[in-house]
Amino acid sequence: MLRVESLTKTYATGDKALNGVSFDVPPGEVVGLIGPSGSGKSTLIRGINRLVEPSSGRVLLNDSDITRLGRSELRRARRRMGMIFQEYALVERLTVMENVLSGRLGYVSFWRSLFRRFPQRDVDKAFALLARVGLTEQIDKRASALSGGQRQRVGIARALEQDPELLLVDEPTASLDPKTARQIMRLICEVCREQALPAIISLHDVLLAKMFVDRIIGLRAGEIVFDGAPSKLDTSILTEIYGEEDWTEIHDDGHEEAHAPELSHEERMAGLT
Amino acid sequence: MSDAATQPRSWRRPPLIGNAWLRWAIIAGALIYLVAALSTIEVNWERASQGLTQGWRFIEGFLAPDFTSRSRDIWRGMEESLTMTVTSTIVGCLISIPIGLGAARNIAPLPIYAVCRAIIAVSRSLQEIIIAILFVAMFGFGPFAGFLTLSLATIGFMAKLLAEDIEDIDETQAEAIRATGASWWQVVNYGIQPQVVPRLIGLSFYRLDINFRESAVIGIVGAGGIGATLNTAMQRYEYSTAGAILIMIIAIVLVAEYLSSLLRKWVQ
Numbered sequence: 001m002l003r004v005e006s007l008t009k010t011y012a013t014g015d016k017a018l019n020g021v022s023f024d025v026p027p028g029e030v031v032g033l034i035g036p037s038g039s040g041k042s043t044l045i046r047g048i049n050r051l052v053e054p055s056s057g058r059v060l061l062n063d064s065d066i067t068r069l070g071r072s073e074l075r076r077a078r079r080r081m082g083m084i085f086q087e088y089a090l091v092e093r094l095t096v097m098e099n100v101l102s103g104r105l106g107y108v109s110f111w112r113s114l115f116r117r118f119p120q121r122d123v124d125k126a127f128a129l130l131a132r133v134g135l136t137e138q139i140d141k142r143a144s145a146l147s148g149g150q151r152q153r154v155g156i157a158r159a160l161e162q163d164p165e166l167l168l169v170d171e172p173t174a175s176l177d178p179k180t181a182r183q184i185m186r187l188i189c190e191v192c193r194e195q196a197l198p199a200i201i202s203l204h205d206v207l208l209a210k211m212f213v214d215r216i217i218g219l220r221a222g223e224i225v226f227d228g229a230p231s232k233l234d235t236s237i238l239t240e241i242y243g244e245e246d247w248t249e250i251h252d253d254g255h256e257e258a259h260a261p262e263l264s265h266e267e268r269m270a271g272l273t
Numbered sequence: 274m275s276d277a278a279t280q281p282r283s284w285r286r287p288p289l290i291g292n293a294w295l296r297w298a299i300i301a302g303a304l305i306y307l308v309a310a311l312s313t314i315e316v317n318w319e320r321a322s323q324g325l326t327q328g329w330r331f332i333e334g335f336l337a338p339d340f341t342s343r344s345r346d347i348w349r350g351m352e353e354s355l356t357m358t359v360t361s362t363i364v365g366c367l368i369s370i371p372i373g374l375g376a377a378r379n380i381a382p383l384p385i386y387a388v389c390r391a392i393i394a395v396s397r398s399l400q401e402i403i404i405a406i407l408f409v410a411m412f413g414f415g416p417f418a419g420f421l422t423l424s425l426a427t428i429g430f431m432a433k434l435l436a437e438d439i440e441d442i443d444e445t446q447a448e449a450i451r452a453t454g455a456s457w458w459q460v461v462n463y464g465i466q467p468q469v470v471p472r473l474i475g476l477s478f479y480r481l482d483i484n485f486r487e488s489a490v491i492g493i494v495g496a497g498g499i500g501a502t503l504n505t506a507m508q509r510y511e512y513s514t515a516g517a518i519l520i521m522i523i524a525i526v527l528v529a530e531y532l533s534s535l536l537r538k539w540v541q
Contacts, residue, residue: 049452079454089449093467102463106454113459155449162453 001027001198002048002166007057009043009222017043019222020057025166028196030189032203032213032230036242040222041202045168048200049081050074061166079106082159084188086171088151090143090158097139099154100126103161122161129157133187149180156188167192167199174204181205185212206238334512335519343506343514350502351521353416354488357498361420362481365427372428373435374461380439380447389432396429405491416497423484423491430483434476435469442468471540478533482526489522 002025009018017040025031033041046052048059050066059066066077082103090099104122105113112118118126130136133153138146143154152172159167172188173181185201189212192199203209209216210230218226218233218241226237235247290296340347375381375389401422408418447464455463492500499518506514 051448051452075454075456077454078452081452083449083452085445085449087445089445091446091450091463091467092443093471094463098463102450102455103453105450105456105459105463110456110458110462113455114462158449158453168452 001025001062002200003058003060004044004048005058005060007044007047007059008055009040009047009052010055017222018047018054018057021219021222021224022057023217023224023227025198025200027198028192029215030192030199030201030213032201032209032216033219034203034206034209034216034241035219037204039219039241041219042170043222044219045083045170045200045202048166048168049078049083051083075106079162080165082162082164082167084152084155084159084167084169084172086174088143088148088155088175090151090154092144093142095140095142096130096135096146096154097126099143100130100157100161103158106162126157126161129160132191133157148176149184152176152180152184153187156184156191160191164197167197167201169199169201171202171204173208181208182211189213206233331512331515334514335516337513338517338520339511339513340517343502343511346502346505347499347514347518347521350492350499350518353419354485354492354498354500357416357419357423357488358481358485361423362427362477362484364420365424365484366431366477366480368424369428369431369435372432373439376432376436377439379442379444380457380461380465389436393429393433393436396425397433399425401426401487401491402494405494405496409495414495414497414501419488419491419496419498422496423487426487427480427484430480431473431476435473438469438472439465471537474540475533475537478529478536482529482533485529486522486526 004024005022006020007018007022008016008020010016021040021044023031033044035041043052047054048066050059054067057067061077061080064077066074069077091102094102098116101116101118101122103126104118108118108122127136127139130139133156135150135153135157138150143151146154155172167188169188173184176184185208188199188201191197201209201213210233213230216226216228216230216233217224218237220241225240226233238247239245288296290299372389372392375385376393378386381389404425405418405422408421412418412421442465446468447460450460450464488496488498489500489503492498492502493504495501499522503515503518506512506518
């Protein structure tokens with residue numbers, strides 16, 4: 001399905017973000033990617049769809065080498081890889097529907113997309129996906145009007161609208177409160193299992209990873225230091241990935257802090273006018 | 274409680290320039306230069322007092338504006354100015370869009386970036402009056418020279434601000450569109466355009482109001498419009514007609530300002 005072979009990325013500054021990373025993902029497997037900040041999680045995910053250009057190594061999706069594709073072939077490969085982002089990365093001023101339909105941009109011509117004349121099949125699919133993620137009521141709202149959890153649901157719908165063969169998920173819960181984070185992780189994993197869709201999900205929360213994924217890959221300084229079942233992830237391995245720390249808290253549930261409700265721009269500046 | 278916490282300690286914000294001697298030297302130097310520079314300005318008080326009487330006549334004309342005796346000239350000038358303003362703003366804004374896209378470093382390749390930045394630099398480095406003198410020499414007196422001048426100035430202004438706006442966008446939104454397999458034009462249409470259009474609309478109305486004011490100025494060097502009428506009135510010492518023209522310019526600028534603020538509120 002997906003095979004990554006000795007993927008290496010050296011940034012122009014000389015920083016080695018990835019160093020010979022290799023692994024396979026079979027169909028339908030949900031892989032969690034953990035590691036400290038700067039360990040290369042984000043670079044690895046972006047190296048697969050070449051939002052970050054790898055320095056060397058190969059990425060094989062169904063036996064075609066993505067690292068060797070030309071520009072238009074790369075676009076065709078990208079549309080088969082749905083991506084979900086940390087800060088949702090929705091186009092804030094577009095409506096929910098436009099954001100979901102933007103998942104079809106790799107399939108339709110520029111003129112069709114310019115006038116928002118998407119094929120009926122794409123529109124039907126977008127409606128179905130929005131119903132699946134529970135946002136039927138919000139279709140014509142701007143993305144900026146939604147809450148964090150709702151935005152990430154739009155992000156999920158946009159990725160699925162691509163008819164992906166693989167999901168790349170970069171810290172999907174980083175800006176969400178613990179409860180919403182669990183709901184979003186559950187939704188992503190359910191969808192993957194329904195469609196036998198493989199996924200690579202980078203997570204900063206080890207507990208969340210252990211709860212939801214089939215397999216965990218641990219990165220440290222751009223190298224894989226652990227690859228196995230979540231149950232095998234014990235204190236000594238966590239120490240190897242993250243460094244020395246008291247890991248007993250990992251078994252408790254409530255160590256995440258809840259986020260304050262987001263203030264709108266008007267509320268924030270209310271005192272000034 | 275520890276000792277340090279109980280004892281009162283003074284605190285002062287660290288100064289911008291750490292060296293106290295250097296700090297005071299810079300402040301003193303700046304003051305001395307200011308005084309020296311002011312003392313070199315020669316004021317001819319005799320001439321200034323003569324000018325006061327002339328200035329007073331001007332203010333009198335302003336207080337008793339005469340809209341009627343030259344009304345035909347005034348209306349023709351206004352019509353020319355408004356035509357020049359609207360056409361040059363539309364043409365300038367349309368041309369500035371591709372140049373602005375090309376001058377945004379985060380979406381344009383280096384050679385295109387260099388060319389577009391050069392166009393902007395040339396257009397911005399020449400002040401409207403200088404361009405107007407050039408175009409009047411090339412195309413003769415009249416509003417066509419004015420139209421070209423204002424279009425060129427609009428291109429520099431709008432393209433620069435558009436390019437800088439694009440460079441400041443939230444790139445994760447554009448990255449997400451790129452990740453779907455979208456083409457360059459689709460990324461611009463979906464990932465960038467929604468982020469910059471509201472400000473672009475606001476700016477183009479701001480430019481409309483600048484262009485109207487500029488049309489009054491460049492008329493003085495022969496590029497048509499209300500400026501030409503104003504210039505003629507001044508040369509004939511018809512201060513009440515000049516006053517009427519100035520009042521009309523102020524009124525139109527105020528209306529444009531009000532309309533553009535309404536519009537900005539509506540698009541945002």
